[in-house]
Amino acid sequence: MLKIEDLHVAVGNKDGGGSEILKGLSLEVPKGEVHAIMGPNGSGKSTLSYTIAGRDGYEATSGDVLLDGQSVLDLDPDERAAKGLFLSFQHPMEIPGVQTMNFIRTALNAQRKARGEGEVSAADFIRLIREKAKLVGLDDAKLKRQFNVGFSGGEKKRMEMLQMAMFEPHFAIMDETDSGLDIDALKMVGAVVNELRGPDRGFLVITHYQRLLDYIKPDAVHVLAGGRIVKSGGPELAVELEKSGYDQFIEAA
Amino acid sequence: MTAMAKPSPFEAAIEAAYAARSKTNEAQAAAFDRFARLGLPHRRVEGWKWSDVNAALRAAAPGEVETPEIAPSPFAPLEPLEFRIVNGRIDLPKEDAPEGVRYGVMNPVGTIDELEQHAIATLNVAMTRKTLGIEVLDGVDFERPILIRHISGGAGFSFAQTMMRISPNAKVQIIETYEGEGAGFYSHLGHMVVRDGAEMRRAVLNETGAENVTHGICAAKLDEKARFYQTGLSTGARLSRHETHVHFWAPGSSASLNSASLLSGERHADFTSEAQFRAPDCAAAQLHKGVARDRARNVFQGKFNVWRDAQKTDAKMTANALLLSDGAEANHKPELEIYADDVECAHGSTVGALDDEALFYLRQRGLDEAAARALLVEAFVGEAMENIEDEALRAIFAERIADWLEKE
Numbered sequence: 001m002l003k004i005e006d007l008h009v010a011v012g013n014k015d016g017g018g019s020e021i022l023k024g025l026s027l028e029v030p031k032g033e034v035h036a037i038m039g040p041n042g043s044g045k046s047t048l049s050y051t052i053a054g055r056d057g058y059e060a061t062s063g064d065v066l067l068d069g070q071s072v073l074d075l076d077p078d079e080r081a082a083k084g085l086f087l088s089f090q091h092p093m094e095i096p097g098v099q100t101m102n103f104i105r106t107a108l109n110a111q112r113k114a115r116g117e118g119e120v121s122a123a124d125f126i127r128l129i130r131e132k133a134k135l136v137g138l139d140d141a142k143l144k145r146q147f148n149v150g151f152s153g154g155e156k157k158r159m160e161m162l163q164m165a166m167f168e169p170h171f172a173i174m175d176e177t178d179s180g181l182d183i184d185a186l187k188m189v190g191a192v193v194n195e196l197r198g199p200d201r202g203f204l205v206i207t208h209y210q211r212l213l214d215y216i217k218p219d220a221v222h223v224l225a226g227g228r229i230v231k232s233g234g235p236e237l238a239v240e241l242e243k244s245g246y247d248q249f250i251e252a253a
Numbered sequence: 254m255t256a257m258a259k260p261s262p263f264e265a266a267i268e269a270a271y272a273a274r275s276k277t278n279e280a281q282a283a284a285f286d287r288f289a290r291l292g293l294p295h296r297r298v299e300g301w302k303w304s305d306v307n308a309a310l311r312a313a314a315p316g317e318v319e320t321p322e323i324a325p326s327p328f329a330p331l332e333p334l335e336f337r338i339v340n341g342r343i344d345l346p347k348e349d350a351p352e353g354v355r356y357g358v359m360n361p362v363g364t365i366d367e368l369e370q371h372a373i374a375t376l377n378v379a380m381t382r383k384t385l386g387i388e389v390l391d392g393v394d395f396e397r398p399i400l401i402r403h404i405s406g407g408a409g410f411s412f413a414q415t416m417m418r419i420s421p422n423a424k425v426q427i428i429e430t431y432e433g434e435g436a437g438f439y440s441h442l443g444h445m446v447v448r449d450g451a452e453m454r455r456a457v458l459n460e461t462g463a464e465n466v467t468h469g470i471c472a473a474k475l476d477e478k479a480r481f482y483q484t485g486l487s488t489g490a491r492l493s494r495h496e497t498h499v500h501f502w503a504p505g506s507s508a509s510l511n512s513a514s515l516l517s518g519e520r521h522a523d524f525t526s527e528a529q530f531r532a533p534d535c536a537a538a539q540l541h542k543g544v545a546r547d548r549a550r551n552v553f554q555g556k557f558n559v560w561r562d563a564q565k566t567d568a569k570m571t572a573n574a575l576l577l578s579d580g581a582e583a584n585h586k587p588e589l590e591i592y593a594d595d596v597e598c599a600h601g602s603t604v605g606a607l608d609d610e611a612l613f614y615l616r617q618r619g620l621d622e623a624a625a626r627a628l629l630v631e632a633f634v635g636e637a638m639e640n641i642e643d644e645a646l647r648a649i650f651a652e653r654i655a656d657w658l659e660k661e
């Protein structure tokens with residue numbers, strides 16, 4: 001369902017003239033699968049997720065990203081979102097003055113409208129968000145606050161998971177959602193993913209730790225180093241990496 | 254009568270109108286003499302560097318006032334007690350005076366001492382024929398908002414005054430709207446007295462046309478434990494300037510002075526204020542948010558003056574501007590002048606553009622570019638509206654903001 005072909009990405013300045021971070025990355029996540037990406041700091045994992053999601057300044061210089069066989073690289077970020085592409089941010093931001101519930105509802109309805117679906121009624125929305133908030137462990141008071149303002153790191157990650165649960169994305173990229181989470185929160189992330197998991201959904205889970213993968217059993221694990229996927233394997237690869245680190249791959253790349 | 258030295262066409266027209274008047278009192282004659290010496294403020298006068306009224310009025314030839322068409326007020330759903338001041342003429346509400354308030358048309362009030370050297374205040378004193386007086390009686394919590402609509406039309410000039418007295422322990426919400434599509438000049442001088450333990454909330458909406466020049470002054474005197482909460486929103490004009498002069502005369506009073514502007518085209522909005530802390534234990538919070546695009550210009554000038562006896566003053570001022578185009582401008586002048594030693598005063602000022610990271614975040618969630626930008630601007634401006642207590646009133650302000658975002 002998600003196919004990345006020989007992707008090159010340079011960041012640093014707007015003309016793409018900066019340094020090349022992704023240097024011919026290829027990867028395929030078939031329908032219904034969960035793949036994990038691991039890799040050293042600065043190897044380009046977030047760069048990859050921004051490029052897939054369409055952030056300005058992270059344009060592909062060559063190669064392609066295909067969702068269900070169609071290139072997404074010419075689409076605006078919101079058009080990609082409407083196709084069901086979701087990014088759980090590594091560092092979710094605070095947006096002062098934006099009312100959380102209002103924003104999530106506006107976003108949900110914008111996606112639905114772009115797909116030609118009807119709006120979710122206010123009553124249905126409230127019911128749904130209450131239910132999902134419970135699942136991710138955010139209380140009502142948090143939903144009434146301005147978006148992420150004054151939230152702890154873990155609470156911000158819960159807010160990402162709340163949105164993922166609400167939008168039920170077709171393909172989700174989770175950029176270090178587990179970083180900074182306590183054990184209960186890790187289990188919660190596992191529960192959200194496992195509830196959504198299904199034959200028509202895919203996940204790309206970026207992580208530094210094998211622990212999250214105890215809760216989300218990946219179908220495959222890839223190692224990103226030097227701007228490429230240097231090794232792919234089954235869940236056992238994560239265990240091995242935890243033991244021996246990335247040194248071997250940095251040499252190789 | 255002193256003649257003006259080298260009057261501009263507008264000044265000459267004002268001078269002629271004054272000379273043609275049959276009845277003026279001594280205070281008005283003295284005020285006009287002072288104005289004749291001062292002239293309309295221009296950019297070389299302190300406090301007017303960024304808002305040159307004289308230049309703004311030179312842009313159009315003075316003409317006649319015209320009776321404007323009056324649309325229903327956006328605040329009508331609140332069922333306010335509605336006053337209109339149309340080209341300076343006062344229209345009292347069509348209903349009988351409700352219990353708890355008194356009002357009427359009075360003879361004009363004289364000069365406010367603190368504004369004696371203020372050219373437009375002085376001119377207003379000289380030119381205004383009648384004053385709208387409103388009093389909220391002792392201990393009354395007047396639940397209906399009081400709406401004062403300032404409406405002007407045509408290319409002439411008009412002047413008006415209001416005098417408001419909020420009696421001890423009374424409470425009221427005032428709404429003032431500045432409306433009018435004409436190319437004229439309107440000046441309003443408001444005296445507000447908030448007595449011991451009383452609370453006045455004042456919400457101001459300026460939606461005058463692009464050719465208009467509007468100047469509003471609110472001079473508020475706060476007695477012991479009085480509360481004065483003000484919120485202003487302006488979409489600008491050729492020049493709109495709203496001044497607030499708050500005097501804390503007795504201990505324990507507090508004020509908030511929030512304002513926001515949303516400007517496009519060549520529009521100009523100015524929020525200027527001073528807070529004079531003359532007694533101990535008073536507090537003020539001020540938040541200004543300015544949004545400007547195209548070639549619009551936003552001005553904020555705020556001054557906290559803490560007198561020697563005003564110990565334990567707690568005052569905070571913040572001004573943030575958001576510039577949406579390269580040609581837009583924001584001018585901020587926050588000032589603190591402190592003569593007491595045991596006070597907490599702070600000010601901050603920022604000017605910036607929309608945050609790219611926030612924009613991307615919102616778009617990743619499905620909002621298109623226009624919707625994402627609008628949401629961020631709305632959030633930015635909305636913070637200054639948070640001191641409006643009444644939810645329904647706050648919602649109408651939010652609608653005005655949303656309307657502007659949709660149109661622009």
Ligand SMILES: Nc1ncnc2c1ncn2[C@@H]1O[C@H](COP(=O)(O)OP(=O)(O)OP(=O)(O)O)[C@@H](O)[C@H]1O
Pocket residue numbers: 011012013021039040041042043044045046047048057090
């Ligand atoms: N906007 C940018 N401007 C300049 N350099 C950038 C930009 N974004 C990323 N980089 C650089 O690209 C490289 C890859 O960064 P990226 O954030 O993708 O790494 P990562 O694999 O996600 O790291 P981590 O594990 O620490 O999250 C780093 O050297 C980073 O400094």
Ligand SMILES: [Mg+2]
Pocket residue numbers: 045046047090175176
């Ligand atoms: Mg990263």
